[in-house]
Amino acid sequence: MNNIAFNVALPLLTAFLLPIISNNSKSAARFIGPFVLLAMLGFALAYFNMLEHPIAIALGGFRPPLGITFHLDNLSLLMACIIPLIMLLLWPYANKEGYREESLLLLLAGSASGLALSSDLFNIYVFYELLSVASFGLAAANRTGAAFAATFRYLVMSGLGTVLALTGIGLIYTQTGTLNLAHIGLLASQLNNPVGLSAFALIVVGIGVKAEIFPVNGWVPEVYSTASPRISALLAGLISKLAVLVIIRLLVVAYQVPEALNLLLVLGMLGIFWGELSAWRSRDLKRMLSFSSIGQLGMVLVAFSIPGEAGMFAGIAMMLHHLIVKPALFMLTEYWNGAIDKLKGAAKSSPLAAILFMIFALSLIGVPPLPGFWAKLLLVNGLVEASASLYITALVVLLTATVIEAHYLMRTAIHIYSKGKKKQRKKLHQTPFNLTIVSVFAVVLIVALVTLAPLGNKLNKIAAESSDRALYINTTFSTKQAPMRKQTSLDQQMSKVQ
Amino acid sequence: MTWVIALMVIIMLAGAITVLFVESHVSAIAATSAVSLALSVLFVILQAPDVAMTEAVVGSGLSTVILALALFRINKNHGKQQSEQNDA
Amino acid sequence: MTTDLIHWLLYGGAMGLIVIGIVGVVTLNNIFRIVLALVIAEAGANLLLVIAGYRFDAIAPILTGSSVNQLMVDPVPQAMVLTSIVIGVGIQALALALVLKVYQNYKTLDIREIHQRLSTDIDSNSGVISLLSSEQPAGERPLPEPSAQNETAQLNQGGDK
Amino acid sequence: MRNVSALVFASGLAFLLLVITWQFVVGGAPMLIGEAILQQGADEVGAANLVTSVVLGYRGIDTLGEIAILFTASTATSLVLSSLSTKSSSNKKESIRDEGTILASSASLFFPLLITLGMYIILHGHLTPGGGFQGGVILAAAFFLPLLAVPGRGVNHSGLALVEGFAGASFIVIGIIALFQGNAFLQPFFSHGEMGSLLSAGTLPLLYTAVGLKVGAELSGLLANLAEIGEIVPESTDLEESSLQTESNGS
Numbered sequence: 001m002n003n004i005a006f007n008v009a010l011p012l013l014t015a016f017l018l019p020i021i022s023n024n025s026k027s028a029a030r031f032i033g034p035f036v037l038l039a040m041l042g043f044a045l046a047y048f049n050m051l052e053h054p055i056a057i058a059l060g061g062f063r064p065p066l067g068i069t070f071h072l073d074n075l076s077l078l079m080a081c082i083i084p085l086i087m088l089l090l091w092p093y094a095n096k097e098g099y100r101e102e103s104l105l106l107l108l109a110g111s112a113s114g115l116a117l118s119s120d121l122f123n124i125y126v127f128y129e130l131l132s133v134a135s136f137g138l139a140a141a142n143r144t145g146a147a148f149a150a151t152f153r154y155l156v157m158s159g160l161g162t163v164l165a166l167t168g169i170g171l172i173y174t175q176t177g178t179l180n181l182a183h184i185g186l187l188a189s190q191l192n193n194p195v196g197l198s199a200f201a202l203i204v205v206g207i208g209v210k211a212e213i214f215p216v217n218g219w220v221p222e223v224y225s226t227a228s229p230r231i232s233a234l235l236a237g238l239i240s241k242l243a244v245l246v247i248i249r250l251l252v253v254a255y256q257v258p259e260a261l262n263l264l265l266v267l268g269m270l271g272i273f274w275g276e277l278s279a280w281r282s283r284d285l286k287r288m289l290s291f292s293s294i295g296q297l298g299m300v301l302v303a304f305s306i307p308g309e310a311g312m313f314a315g316i317a318m319m320l321h322h323l324i325v326k327p328a329l330f331m332l333t334e335y336w337n338g339a340i341d342k343l344k345g346a347a348k349s350s351p352l353a354a355i356l357f358m359i360f361a362l363s364l365i366g367v368p369p370l371p372g373f374w375a376k377l378l379l380v381n382g383l384v385e386a387s388a389s390l391y392i393t394a395l396v397v398l399l400t401a402t403v404i405e406a407h408y409l410m411r412t413a414i415h416i417y418s419k420g421k422k423k424q425r426k427k428l429h430q431t432p433f434n435l436t437i438v439s440v441f442a443v444v445l446i447v448a449l450v451t452l453a454p455l456g457n458k459l460n461k462i463a464a465e466s467s468d469r470a471l472y473i474n475t476t477f478s479t480k481q482a483p484m485r486k487q488t489s490l491d492q493q494m495s496k497v498q
Numbered sequence: 499m500t501w502v503i504a505l506m507v508i509i510m511l512a513g514a515i516t517v518l519f520v521e522s523h524v525s526a527i528a529a530t531s532a533v534s535l536a537l538s539v540l541f542v543i544l545q546a547p548d549v550a551m552t553e554a555v556v557g558s559g560l561s562t563v564i565l566a567l568a569l570f571r572i573n574k575n576h577g578k579q580q581s582e583q584n585d586a
Numbered sequence: 587m588t589t590d591l592i593h594w595l596l597y598g599g600a601m602g603l604i605v606i607g608i609v610g611v612v613t614l615n616n617i618f619r620i621v622l623a624l625v626i627a628e629a630g631a632n633l634l635l636v637i638a639g640y641r642f643d644a645i646a647p648i649l650t651g652s653s654v655n656q657l658m659v660d661p662v663p664q665a666m667v668l669t670s671i672v673i674g675v676g677i678q679a680l681a682l683a684l685v686l687k688v689y690q691n692y693k694t695l696d697i698r699e700i701h702q703r704l705s706t707d708i709d710s711n712s713g714v715i716s717l718l719s720s721e722q723p724a725g726e727r728p729l730p731e732p733s734a735q736n737e738t739a740q741l742n743q744g745g746d747k
Numbered sequence: 748m749r750n751v752s753a754l755v756f757a758s759g760l761a762f763l764l765l766v767i768t769w770q771f772v773v774g775g776a777p778m779l780i781g782e783a784i785l786q787q788g789a790d791e792v793g794a795a796n797l798v799t800s801v802v803l804g805y806r807g808i809d810t811l812g813e814i815a816i817l818f819t820a821s822t823a824t825s826l827v828l829s830s831l832s833t834k835s836s837s838n839k840k841e842s843i844r845d846e847g848t849i850l851a852s853s854a855s856l857f858f859p860l861l862i863t864l865g866m867y868i869i870l871h872g873h874l875t876p877g878g879g880f881q882g883g884v885i886l887a888a889a890f891f892l893p894l895l896a897v898p899g900r901g902v903n904h905s906g907l908a909l910v911e912g913f914a915g916a917s918f919i920v921i922g923i924i925a926l927f928q929g930n931a932f933l934q935p936f937f938s939h940g941e942m943g944s945l946l947s948a949g950t951l952p953l954l955y956t957a958v959g960l961k962v963g964a965e966l967s968g969l970l971a972n973l974a975e976i977g978e979i980v981p982e983s984t985d986l987e988e989s990s991l992q993t994e995s996n997g998s
């Protein structure tokens with residue numbers, strides 16, 4: 001009785017019932033959230049362990065191209081495991097008033113799992129909207145004027161994005177007459193025209209609002225510096241990766257054409273350029289980290305734009321690395337929220353935090369023994385091997401960005417380690433609880449460092465599997481659920497594939 | 499049939515442009531409502547009765563009410579502010 | 587000929603709505619109007635989807651005694667549009683709630699002013715000396731400092747609870 | 748600066764969309780899944796209204812996501828506006844105005860009519876156009892009209908929470924029951940019945956009832972939150988006022 005649909009259904013069910021539960025018993029309402037997340041983790045891990053080859057699950061029992069399917073391969077299950085894990089780490093255990101934030105977080109967890117698993121274009125859109133609305137609520141949960149204004153700008157940009165994405169989905173539907181990703185992949189040749197390509201561009205820009213892609217990331221610094229650090233960590237670490245995941249699924253399955261890859265490459269390069277320069281110019285830690293997050297996601301995008309397995313490998317590595325490092329750094333801003341020159345003496349007041357900051361910063365720059373170096377090396381290798389002039393330009397941009405990154409992160413580190421006034425130091429003290437959370441991320445990073453070789457092998461396998469277009473399509477159409485009643489032209493088409 | 503469609507499309511686009519340029523917020527809400535109404539007629543013509551019904555009920559009904567409520571609250575506050583300024 | 591014309595009208599109408607809505611969102615200065623423009627853009631996208639499922643001389647996808655063997659329009663885009671209309675209204679309500687709160691805090695509906703106040707607020711919250719605040723004409727609007735203090739005070743209160 | 752870049756972006760987009768319009772092949776899109784659903788939807792789901800079989804059958808989880816979005820929007824709205832509603836509750840006595848008798852009585856007259864209409868539309872969703880969303884909006888209107896007619900009446904928020912919680916939960920529970928019967932999540936069960944009769948199409952009417960109640964409760968909550976008869980005052984004065992009130996109470 002183990003079904004991955006629980007990963008979506010259970011958090012939604014709990015979120016629906018949370019107001020009632022909280023009316024009756026406040027303590028039950030506080031414990032049920034983490035409990036549901038643990039259950040989600042259990043379901044995802046159970047599938048992850050027994051998965052030998054990708055499978056597709058038809059929801060509602062309807063044969064794939066008609067109904068909605070969930071696609072379970074190593075990449076999507078990995079994300080499905082990471083979602084409850086990160087949520088558990090960033091859960092507001094201290095929050096004693098109200099159930100609303102917990103409810104929104106559970107909805108976020110459910111929709112994020114749906115987004116990671118779903119292989120139906122419109123279903124992805126619905127989960128994406130759910131994710132958006134939940135994140136608006138969380139971003140405004142601070143209830144300051146600045147948070148409301150920042151959330152409003154976020155909402156407008158995101159709303160614009162969803163209109164564009166919906167238009168893109170509509171265009172794909174007019175060209176192919178289907179919504180299932182695998183079926184679209186089958187008909188990919190019909191999308192290799194101006195309409196199909198602009199549909200891709202619209203969806204990339206639309207979904208890219210959450211993925212902090214270049215032209216639509218104006219909200220990033222505002223929201224991340226007005227929302228509470230936990231929420232910023234969640235949005236920058238987890239949610240952006242899920243949006244990227246949707247884009248690469250579409251790219252791998254339906255758009256293996258140079259135009260689409262070049263679009264991602266150019267957007268990625270602009271993102272790196274703009275993000276890192278703005279991070280260099282910014283004078284407070286929160287905004288510096290937000291802009292650096294834009295730059296890092298630009299690098300992820302550049303990685304995925306390298307055709308074939310190498311790009312996928314580098315992209316997944318960059319993505320996972322950023323997923324660990326950025327939330328940890330954002331958690332540190334809980335108490336180090338001021339301007340960078342006010343961080344003087346921070347190392348004295350909480351030395352462990354300073355060491356952790358150094359580890360994460362060095363890994364983000366890509367200093368040799370740390371996992372960040374290895375991820376960047378993969379990206380550089382991929383770019384060199386791709387060897388088109390545009391990729392070499394990207395290489396130059398990447399290396400320049402690394403230098404800029406090193407400069408601003410080390411500038412911050414110097415401030416942290418320099419002497420400060422005693423009075424100021426007190427404010428910079430990190431609580432043990434916060435430090436524990438950050439340390440967990442650091443432990444994960446160090447474990448990744450120790451087990452680099454087996455981890456690399458595993459990631460390579462995941463990359464090979466998820467960059468295999470034919471595998472994705474065959475998986476979806478080999479689900480044996482719900483008998484067909486009548487032979488249609490669609491079935492003949494399907495039988496041709498198999 | 500063609501002329502009905504043409505009329506509705508023209509009403510729709512004109513309403514949309516009105517929203518961008520008209521001075522008063524109330525007229526803008528009315529124009530949005532008109533766009534929804536024309537849209538729901540188009541949905542009927544396009545053989546989508548379910549959608550037409552939803553658009554009529556939600557788009558030109560509910561959404562207009564929500565917009566009007568919000569505007570009402572903004573205006574109320576605005577009036578209050580101005581009177582406070584006058585008092586001062 | 588008429589079919590050509592109808593297609594042009596419909597697609598033109600849908601794309602027109604989307605374009606007008608998007609132009610509105612990016613150029614309008616009043617945040618209440620921006621929400622309206624967003625609603626219009628969404629309506630355009632919905633129309634586009636319904637058109638995608640339309641075909642000529644077909645009837646609505648409802649089975650009755652007389653509809654056997656008759657051509658029907660595509661039910662899938664209609665189901666999608668049903669979903670997206672209801673999603674749209676939810677987002678619209680949330681957007682308006684935010685408009686109310688922004689207006690309550692900043693007492694303006696002008697997006698440029700809100701943006702400027704927002705960046706001064708972020709600057710003063712983090713203790714960065716803002717370049718913008720010196721450019722603001724004194725006396726025209728309340729100075730950012732007191733409001734920022736209010737906010738930090740609120741923040742602290744929230745933390746204490 | 749903002750306007751220039753925004754205009755460039757918008758005009759680029761407009762150009763793109765108009766070029767696409769030019770590219771469309773006149774004569775309609777291919778209808779692959781649509782055609783298949785038209786052919787076998789009646790057998791597989793058993794609803795006369797094929798849009799309903801798509802909404803609740805083939806794409807049931809979309810509908811689940813959609814009611815979740817409404818729930819999220821309403822939760823987020825009440826989170827955003829919550830300081831206002833607490834204030835308005837303290838001011839409720841002042842804000843009761845002298846309402847017109849005609850308005851009030853006609854509102855109470857409309858109430859049963861609208862409820863009946865809403866339930867009718869919800870229950871016939873699998874047969875005729877209409878269903879949970881449309882009926883739900885009408886239910887919300889039924890609850891909202893008295894509120895408009897008699898300001899200061901207030902809404903029973905805990906009752907609404909109960910309805911929306913259980914309606915949403917029952918949608919998911921119906922889906923999970925199918926799972927425990929060895930089928931897939933949200934797979935329709937029960938016999939299809941005779942096509943076109945009220946008790947047909949398996950679990951679809953049940954699901955649509957859940958959707959209708961959920962949408963109705965959600966939207967009433969949203970409207971009540973937005974319409975709560977309170978004035979928007981800056982939060983600083985808000986605090987001052989409340990402190991003044993407590994002082995006067997104490998003395």
